[in-house]
Amino acid sequence: MSKLFWDAQVARLRLNGSGARQFLQGQTSADLNALASGDLLQTCWLTATGRLRAVLELRLDAEGADVIVLAGEASAVRAGFDQVIFPADRVRLQPLAPLRRLQWLEPHAAALWCDPDAALPEPWASGQPASAAAFEQWRLQSGFPPGPGELNGETNPLELGLVAQISTEKGCYLGQETMAKLTGQAGVxxxxxxxxxxxxxxxxxxxxxxxxxxxxxxxxxxxxxxxxxxxxxxxxxxxxxxxxxxxxxxxxxxxxxxxxxxxx
Missing domain, CATH: 2.40.30.110 (Aminomethyltransferase beta-barrel domains)
Known part of the structure; x- marks a missing residue:
């Protein structure tokens, strides 16, 4: 039986400009300072009180950054970013564009981004895209990505086990104060x-x-x-x-x- 992979058609949000890294550093929960150009990193977009709004995956390059939404609404993320961008941020948002994302059905497996119309490279071409039912079974066993019932406007990322997407050491970001309290004495x-x-x-x-x-x-x-x-x-x-x-x-x-x- 062929190995199954998660085959998702997602919306890519492009941020052009020299300030893309710093802007995302202040808007999302992971530490981007050491992220190398071309590498993928998962992070969370939170409310000011630490509620989870979206789980993101992003990639930096010399001209800016690309962001996709693994859980949540891409249009809401774009609108939210657009509301807080100022000229001093040196960032310009582009329209949402399609992207194909591949990942083996294994917890924390590496992902591949590719053009929606491109032929699948090996070893993906020898695998099999998971059906909707097979993907949902894997999601429920893995606990990731959060679905609508888990990402309900009330939960925080630590309740959902998204510790790897949260930095406890970087400077101020949206929701940072609540994350610091929950990883300290308060707990979830x-x-x-x-x-x-x-x-x-x-x-x-x-x-x-x-x-x-x-x-x-x-x-x-x-x-x-x-x-x-x-x-x-x-x-x-x-x-x-x-x-x-x-x-x-x-x-x-x-x-x-x-x-x-x-x-x-």
């Missing part, structure tokens, strides 16, 4: 977890542990007669391997393959 109130159950359950279903509130389902999928998905589980319930659904359903709880704790 909930974390993303995988669940499976023989009974059907839907997003927004409440979970309990010993009759007490334990979390909420964010994504669900029927896979060969077994239901699986993602849930946000309260911190005090994370040690439990089972939780109950709203009608007493027994859910097995596990850690997503791509999830990283702040301590990591």
């Amino acid at each position: 109130k909930q974390q993303l977890r995988c669940w499976s159950c023989p009974n059907p359950l839907a997003p927004a279903a409440k979970l309990t542990l010993n009759g007490e509130r334990a979390g909420v389902i964010t994504s669900a999928l029927d896979h060969d007669g077994t239901w699986m998905g993602l849930a946000l589980v309260r911190r005090q319930c994370l040690a439990s391997s089972t939780l109950e659904g709203p009608n007493g359903e027994q859910l097995r709880i596990s850690r997503p393959e791509a999830f990283q704790d702040p301590e990591a």
Whole structure:
């Protein structure tokens, strides 16, 4: 059987100008200072209070930077950037343009950007694009990228295990103060977890542990007669391997393959 890969048609946001690196440094959560030209880096776009708005992947070059959105809305990212660009930033936004992104279905696998009309290079040409169902199953097992239920305007990246996309050492950026608090003494109130159950359950279903509130389902999928998905589980319930659904359903709880704790 051919190896499966994630084959995504995405919108590329181009930033032209000598100030592209510094502008993105102040608007996103990862540290771009040491990023080499041509390398890909994932980062988060946050609100001022640290809520996750989008997961981005970007690439710098001598003339500026390219940005794609792995989770979230590309048009919203472009509009948000446009609102805060000033002449002193030395950045010009270009219209969104199509791009093809390839990644093997493995946590933290390297990605390849290519022209949408170009022939696939090896070894991708010998692989097989994952179907929508196969990709969703992998996403739920991996916990990445966040779907609409996880990227709901209320979650922060540390709750979703996106530690690798957050810098705790670089200077000020949008949402930095909240990230510093959460990686310090405060910690997060909930974390993303995988669940499976023989009974059907839907997003927004409440979970309990010993009759007490334990979390909420964010994504669900029927896979060969077994239901699986993602849930946000309260911190005090994370040690439990089972939780109950709203009608007493027994859910097995596990850690997503791509999830990283702040301590990591």
